[in-house]
Amino acid sequence: MPRHPRKSDFPVSQVRRYLEPGPIVLVSSKWRGKTNIMTMGWHTVMEFTPSLVGCVIADGNHSFHMIRDSGECVINLPTTALTDAVVGIGNSSGATIDKFREFGLTADEAREVEAPLIRECHASFECRLHDDAWVDRYNFFVFEVVRAHVAASPKHPETLHYTGDGVFMVSGKIINRRSKFRPEML
Amino acid sequence: MPRHPRKSDFPVSQVRRYLEPGPIVLVSSKWRGKTNIMTMGWHTVMEFTPSLVGCVIADGNHSFHMIRDSGECVINLPTTALTDAVVGIGNSSGATIDKFREFGLTADEAREVEAPLIRECHASFECRLHDDAWVDRYNFFVFEVVRAHVAASPKHPETLHYTGDGVFMVSGKIINRRSKFRPEML
8 A cells, every 4th residue: 555645734724725725625525424526626715814615516426415414524535646536526426335445445533523534644624615696596515624734745745627528738847937926915 | 049839720629638647837827918827736727628727816817907907818838848937937036027028939829819829839729718606715727728729749748746845846757548548448
């Protein structure tokens, strides 16, 4: 078994560091004693404080009602070490299988929510449903990240970015333009 | 001067190909005869048909009122060839400068909207404001992409993905897992 990332607390107001570049994420949930995981690519940071993330969860997903009814989830950040799990989770349904068991993932206890953290992911963001007013209109959920767990190393994890049609872009090199930013824009 | 990408019509229902991986984009607008450009990183695909994109445009931006009042914009996809422009545009205000002139960009006429296309970008998506119900609540705009222009080459442009603090991740290698997808999931 590969060693899993060692995570520590991370400021919730800075989750844009990981979510703004558009990685595919794994959303874990728990409802009435059962857990589930879904793959998600349609999400955006919406605010720093409170730390808000908006995302589309299609109502055909088994996770849809689990997340809506529990009002919670965990957004987990997988790396290329989990590519097969990301694809498998996105192409199966929690209605018929236990995704943690099927894909060899470990459910760790979260601190603020009942939904589990996925141990093998680089980061896990515990979320509470902040606004469900657009769930009926667009399947659009606004979550507040209430606690964040992030691995210190590697500093720039190799994340997966979906482009449709079964193709992923993998995160590449890092360029720093900090010196060109006005301080208030950082 | 560098040659600019040659773009052709692209199906609006497939703009996820370019937007889902989370690139920073340049949003161009026009209102009362003046144009402007802003840098944007908080956006998500919301639907295929109609082709909907949701995004946060902070009300402190000069573009905010131009886009809200005109009900239009163009979302343009820059590559690393435009890194300096992306940073400069994000750290200046259209209230005091003409961003097309200042950053050496060319405003081309769009087909469906008054806002201009940015010629030097890899792709340009003409947008009409589809839903402004959450502009007051979250500065959140839902746009419909009504026409898309995309360069055929390179197939995988080197896009910029912002991580905060002046640091960008550049799109990296491509991995294809098409054979592992259920047909209806592609």
